[in-house]
Amino acid sequence: DQQVKQNSPSLSVQEGRISILNCDYTNSMFDYFLWYKKYPAEGPTFLISISSIKDKNEDGRFTVFLNKSAKHLSLHIVPSQPGDSAVYFCAVGSGAGSYQLTFGKGTKLSVIP
C-alpha cells in the first residue's frame, strides 16, 4: 500500500499562473516533509521542506503548506515559469532513529509559455 500518494500524474499550467501540486500521506508518525524537482536522467533537486510543527514555509516563488489533520501537503509555485517544467516528488520522513524518505510517484508539471 502506498504511504505517500500524488494523485495527479500530470499538470499543465499557463506561464505566470499558480501551480498547485498535492500530496497525501497515511502515517501520522511522519514529521518532516520535502519537495524535490527532477529532470530526466538526473538526481532529485531539493526545493523546500517543512517540519510538522509548522503549517507553511515559503522560499521565493515556492510555498509548502502542511495540513496535519488531513495528512495533506501541497506545493504552490507562483508565478509559474517554463523552467519549472519537471517532475515533482513529495517525500516524507520520520526522524525517529533513521532518515528514510518515502516518496510519492511524482507529478509531471508542464508550464506552457
Place this chain on the structure above:
Amino acid sequence: KAGVTQTPRYLIKTRGQQVTLSCSPISGHRSVSWYQQTPGQGLQFLFEYFSETQRNKGNFPGRFSGRQFSNSRSEMNVSTLELGDSALYLCASRSGSTDTQYFGPGTRLTVL
C-alpha cells in the same frame, strides 16, 4: 561546496553478474542513503549509513548490500544481477543536523 557525486554514471551488466556503485557525499555529511528508481515502483529506499554503520534497510533482498568508509564515502553492491535490477540508483547525503537529503546524479544500471 561540491555536491554528491556518483560513479559510474552508466553501467551495463548481464544477468548473474555483480556490480559495485560508488557515492561520495557532500563534504562534512556523515549520512549516506541509497535509493532505487524504477518506472513501476518509483523511488524506493534501500539503506542508510551513518558513521560507517547501517542504520536502516528497506525491503530489498540480501543481494543488495552496502558499506560506508571512514571518509563517509559509500559503496553499494548488487550480486547475482536480475533483469529487474535495471534502474537508476541514487545516493543522497545529509549532514547530521538537518533532515534534508541531497541527491547525486545517479547511476543508470542496465541488466541484459
